[in-house]
Amino acid sequence: MAEKKIRLRLDKLTKIYHTPEGEFEAVHEVSLEVQDREFLVLLGPGHCGKTVLLNMIAGLEAPSSGSFYLDEKEVRGSHGAVGMVFQKTGLMPWKTVMQNVELGPKMAGEDKKTRRERAKKYIDLVGLSGFENSYPSQLSGGMKQRVGIARAYTNNPEILLMDEPFGALDAQTRYAMEDELIRIWEQEKRTIIFVTNNIEEAAYLGDRIVLFSECPARVKEIYEIDLPRPRNNVDPNFLHIRQVIAANTDLAL
Amino acid sequence: MDKKTKKNKFADGSTKYALLSVLGIAGFFVIWQLLVVSGIINSKYLAAPTDIIKLFFVKIAETAPDGNTLQVNVFSSLRVSLLGLFTALILGIPLGWLMGWYRWVDRFVTPLFEIIRPIPPISWIPLTILWLGIGLKAQAFIIFFSAFIPCVINSYTGIKQTSPVLINVAKTFGATNFTIFIKVGIPSSLPITFAGIRVALGNSWSTLVAAEMLASSAGLGYMILMGRAFARPDIIVLGMLVIGVIGAIMTALLEFAEKKIVKWGGRTR
Amino acid sequence: MKQRNLFLEILYAVLPAVSIACLLVLWMGVSGNRPDLIPTPAETWSRFADTFDKPIMRLSFFGHILASLRRVMTALLISWSAGILFGILIGWSRTGKSVFGSIFNMLRPIPPLAWIPLITIWFGIGETPKILIVVIGSIVPVIVNTQSGMERVEQLYLDVGTVFHANSRQLLFEIAVPSALPTILAGIKTSISTGWMVVLAAEMLGAKSGVGFLITRGMDSGDTALVLVAMIAIGIVGALLAVFISFVERMICPWLRKK
Numbered sequence: 138m139a140e141k142k143i144r145l146r147l148d149k150l151t152k153i154y155h156t157p158e159g160e161f162e163a164v165h166e167v168s169l170e171v172q173d174r175e176f177l178v179l180l181g182p183g184h185c186g187k188t189v190l191l192n193m194i195a196g197l198e199a200p201s202s203g204s205f206y207l208d209e210k211e212v213r214g215s216h217g218a219v220g221m222v223f224q225k226t227g228l229m230p231w232k233t234v235m236q237n238v239e240l241g242p243k244m245a246g247e248d249k250k251t252r253r254e255r256a257k258k259y260i261d262l263v264g265l266s267g268f269e270n271s272y273p274s275q276l277s278g279g280m281k282q283r284v285g286i287a288r289a290y291t292n293n294p295e296i297l298l299m300d301e302p303f304g305a306l307d308a309q310t311r312y313a314m315e316d317e318l319i320r321i322w323e324q325e326k327r328t329i330i331f332v333t334n335n336i337e338e339a340a341y342l343g344d345r346i347v348l349f350s351e352c353p354a355r356v357k358e359i360y361e362i363d364l365p366r367p368r369n370n371v372d373p374n375f376l377h378i379r380q381v382i383a384a385n386t387d388l389a390l
Numbered sequence: 391m392d393k394k395t396k397k398n399k400f401a402d403g404s405t406k407y408a409l410l411s412v413l414g415i416a417g418f419f420v421i422w423q424l425l426v427v428s429g430i431i432n433s434k435y436l437a438a439p440t441d442i443i444k445l446f447f448v449k450i451a452e453t454a455p456d457g458n459t460l461q462v463n464v465f466s467s468l469r470v471s472l473l474g475l476f477t478a479l480i481l482g483i484p485l486g487w488l489m490g491w492y493r494w495v496d497r498f499v500t501p502l503f504e505i506i507r508p509i510p511p512i513s514w515i516p517l518t519i520l521w522l523g524i525g526l527k528a529q530a531f532i533i534f535f536s537a538f539i540p541c542v543i544n545s546y547t548g549i550k551q552t553s554p555v556l557i558n559v560a561k562t563f564g565a566t567n568f569t570i571f572i573k574v575g576i577p578s579s580l581p582i583t584f585a586g587i588r589v590a591l592g593n594s595w596s597t598l599v600a601a602e603m604l605a606s607s608a609g610l611g612y613m614i615l616m617g618r619a620f621a622r623p624d625i626i627v628l629g630m631l632v633i634g635v636i637g638a639i640m641t642a643l644l645e646f647a648e649k650k651i652v653k654w655g656g657r658t659r
Numbered sequence: 660m661k662q663r664n665l666f667l668e669i670l671y672a673v674l675p676a677v678s679i680a681c682l683l684v685l686w687m688g689v690s691g692n693r694p695d696l697i698p699t700p701a702e703t704w705s706r707f708a709d710t711f712d713k714p715i716m717r718l719s720f721f722g723h724i725l726a727s728l729r730r731v732m733t734a735l736l737i738s739w740s741a742g743i744l745f746g747i748l749i750g751w752s753r754t755g756k757s758v759f760g761s762i763f764n765m766l767r768p769i770p771p772l773a774w775i776p777l778i779t780i781w782f783g784i785g786e787t788p789k790i791l792i793v794v795i796g797s798i799v800p801v802i803v804n805t806q807s808g809m810e811r812v813e814q815l816y817l818d819v820g821t822v823f824h825a826n827s828r829q830l831l832f833e834i835a836v837p838s839a840l841p842t843i844l845a846g847i848k849t850s851i852s853t854g855w856m857v858v859l860a861a862e863m864l865g866a867k868s869g870v871g872f873l874i875t876r877g878m879d880s881g882d883t884a885l886v887l888v889a890m891i892a893i894g895i896v897g898a899l900l901a902v903f904i905s906f907v908e909r910m911i912c913p914w915l916r917k918k
Contacts, residue, residue, distance in 0.1 A: 197818050215821050227819040231837045231914050241823040244833070272914040292823060410757035418762045435781055497674035502682055508897040509890050510856040512863065513871075516878035516886045521696060596770030600860045603775070611773070618776035626776045634769040641768070 143209075144328050145171040145194070145296055150203035152189050163189045165353040166203065171296070174326045178343030180333060182387050186354025187332045188224075191298050194330070195221045207296075220294025224301040226285045228273040234260065234284050235269040241292025252291075259287040262321060279310040286318070290325060299331045303338070315341055319366060336386065340378050341368050351387040358385055437624035442631065445624050455625065456616035458608050464632065467598055467609040470526060474533025475594040482538040482590075483583060486545030490579070491571050503542060511535035511593075512600050519605055529601040536597035537590035544586020548579030584648045591644055595637045698884040703891075706884035715876060715885075718868055724892060726868040730786065730861075731854045734793035738850055742798040743843060746805020751835060756806075763802065771796030771853075772860050779865070789861045796857035797850035804846025808839025841915060844908050851904055855897050870896075 152164040164186045171177055181187050192198040194205060196215030204211055207218060220241070228237050235253065238260055242252035260269060263283040273281055282302050289297055303311045315338060322329060333339050339346045346360040360382060364374055419439050425431045426438035437445070449460040458466070488495045489503075511532050522528040552575045560570045602611025610629050617625030683700070690699040698706070710720035718726065749760040774795050775788075782788035812835045820834045862871025870893050877885035909915070 192818075195822050197821055215824060217824060219822070221819075221822045223815065223819065225815055227815045229816060229819075229834065229837070231840065231912065240819070244820070244823050244825045244829055274914060288823075407753055407757040410754060411761040414758035414761045415765060417758075418765075436777075493671060494674060497671050498678045501675040501678050505679075505682070505894070508901070509894040510859050510897070512856065512860050513874055513890045513893055515863070516874055517697070517883070517890075519878070520883060592770075596772055599770050599772045600863075603772070603864060614773060614776045618779060621780065623777065623780055626780065630769050630773050630777065633773050634766070637768040637770070 142173040143170050144173045144207070145169075145330075146206045146209070147171075147190075147194075148204050148206070150190065150193060150200050150205060152186075152193060152198065153201040162353040164193070164200075165355040167354065167356055168203075169347060169356065171328060171330060174328055175344045176322060176329045176331065176342060178331045178333060178339040178346045179349065180336065180339040180346050180382070180386075181349030181354055182334060182351050186352065187334075187349060188300055190354060191221070191300050191330065191332055194296075195219055195298055218295040219298060220289040220292050220296070221298040222282070222285045222289045222300065222302045224304050226273070226281045228281055228284055228288075230273055233270050233272055234265060234276070237273070237284055238288045238291050240288055255293075256287070256291050259290045260284075262290070262324070263287045263317070277310075278306050279314055282306065282314060283317070286321065290321070290327075294327065296328045296330065299329060301332055301334070304333070304335075311338070316367070318342070323366075336379055336382050337370060340375060340382065341370055346382065348382060348385060357387075433623070434621065435623055437627055441624055442628050445628050449625075449628065455620040455622060456608075456613045458613070460613075460628075460632070463608060463610050463613045463629075464636065467602065467611070467633075468636070470529045470601070470606075470609065471533055471594050471598040473526070474530040474598075475537045475590060477530065478534045478537035478541050478590060478594070479587065482541030483545045483586075486542040486583075486586075487549050487571075487576060487579065489542070490546040490549035491575055507539055511539075511597050512604075515601065515604050524605050524607075528605055529598070532601045532605075533594045533597050536593040540586045540589035540593060541583075544589070545579055545583045548582030548586075549575045551582065552578045580652050584644075584652060587648075588641065588644060591640055592637070595633070595640065599633065698887060702884050703887050706882075707888045710885075710888070715873065716867055720873075720888075720892070723869055723873055724896060727858050727862065727870045728896070730789055730869065731793060731851075731858045734790045734858070735797055735850060735854050737790070737794050738798040738801055738854070739847060741794075742801030742846075742850070743805050745798075746802045746843070746846075747809055747831075747836065749802070750806035750809025750839075751831060760806070767799060771799070771857050775861060775864055784865050789858065789866065792861045793854050793857045797854035800846045800849035800853060801843070802846075804849070805839065805843045808842030808846075809835055811842075812838050841912055844912065848901070848904050848908070851900050852897060855893075855900060859893060 147167055147169040149166045149168055150164060151162070151166050154161045154163060167190060179187050179190065189198065193200050196213075196219070199213075206212065207216065229240075232240075235256060239252045239256040242255065257269070260266060263286055265280060265283055265287065268276065268280070273284065276284065285302065303314050306314060319342065331342060333342075340362060343362055346362060347356055348358045348360065349355065350357045360378070362378060364372070364378070368375055370376075422436075423438050423440065426433060426436055426441075446460070451459065453459055456463070485499065489499050490496070514532055514535055515528075518528045518531050522531060556574050556578065557570055560574050565573070598609070599611040599614075602609040603615045606612045610633050614626045614629035614633075617623070617629060686697070686700060690697045690702075707720070715723070745759070745763075748755040749763065750756070771792060775792055778788045778791050778795075782791065816834050816838055817830060820830045825833060858869070859871040859874070862869040863875050864871075866872045870889050873889040874886055877883065877887075877889060
């Protein structure tokens, strides 16, 4: 990577919840720089903090303190440049695949013809041609997540947030979806921030991996993964990286 | 609209909403009072809340215009509706359980039940009067009908949804079908059965009003019907309020009983 | 063992027929011995046929059914539109819930039929009071279900809406209302059977047409066969309405269809 333009900068983001049992800190002073068009993986044990961090970037939750900057401009609330793929897909069961995918431009008031053309392009890209009029309940888990990815891309985000998108899939589908995601990413280069708790997945996908600690989430280490793509998950270099990260990871119980 | 409040249900502002509820109800009564007192609504059509409170105390001693004091009417209504309701519970719930558990009962009873089910209980009134005469038995029979149907449906649905895993576990321990029915089937049907009892209670109380208006000479339904006959809106509204309050109290008592009995807190709705 | 299973299968297959046969035999037995308690099936049938030759109050049998259906349908249309709007108000806006939900919950325990005397004092005995009573009865399940559907919209769908920049109107109409639709439809289903029951009661308490009127007419003139004919008709119409609305539900919510 020759030029390293910084797209997104997090500055001491912190999230504290006030519950009847007292205060609970989910994210502790996370500072990060996300480069343009990179595939950044946020890796951490258990359920702690990563999703909250992502929700804050997406504008779903307000940080307790700290701030973040998109192209050096401070951002608050949800932002047009940020798209998201949800772990539980969040597809609306009452909408067809097409209606789900065109959600973003429709909310923006784009006319039907343009938004359908674009939605069609991404439905084709994720390999779901012919399923435009199916309802989510008629699709498999992997296909649903493809719809989720197409929906996010159709909204033309500059930064794509992915919250454990393959967490609910079986191992076989998961590998296939990882390859699929890399293919799409190489074709439509966007900045991706991908959350996972699976070390192998992280090493397979990421340009860089940000390793988080157990609760509250804070940055523990950042790894640059220089392996060429497509990566081979039995390659000795790959296994070495995996081991290094695993040794540094907090146990989640 | 209020999207933020959905996220933080217990965040600040709950006192504000409690206050708004009080204001809403208070406003309702104040507007009602003003409409009647100012004469915008003629007192021939509606009585003011204050007059109804006064009437409540008068009616405890007086029998006019329907011939009974308030408490006699309340007692009469309660007797009829509870008689009908409990008969329905005692017959309907076990019947639903048996239908849901034993296939031959299901095959035999369900057709009869499906024939009777769509006929509203109120339409049984003429036949019932023919069979049992006007009085306690006839009214209780109508109420029985209205409460019987949800009891059967819910206990049937409830026991049908017993987890097959639980049944298989019991079988591996060598339990007989009847033991599994009693020890596994019935307990796991209770949350849905209780939902049925709640519907039955509501049905029985609202059917009571109809039964008393059509075939009775006492009770709250009869009292409001006489209020109509004597053009006494105050009697009618008092009757409606008493009916509403008693209905609400019975529902609350049932919810209390449900919490005591279904301690594991299964699905309720 | 095999033979026993075969025997059971046959038993299960014939039992429904046996039970209906038992009902008919019971009916014929009782009506044959005590014609004062219930008319025979044959009498009931001929009474039904008679209604076509001799109209009751200038209306044929189906005319009376139509009169009731018209009242119910008018009332239901009012209940559905008003009930869904009010349900959205108290299910989506916390302020709306506090102010109006509390009043609604206070009035709700009063059974719809208990409104009949007051409504007739206000509106006399024409069509309006009957329709109004059916509205009072049938609007409650619509409001209750709409409210609970709107309160239980999954946060995830609203989050998706936020990420895709839906404004508050879009969140409401594109996401919250459709996601509550199955629950709302369940309320509409209940409202139909409630409405059908309430119209009957309203007609029994004073009307010159409708199935409820037929029942009172039969009761007052000692015409038990007419009562029975009306009851059967009421049951059949009620069952048909239930079938019809299930069909409509599948049309409106195609995503709930079984694959």
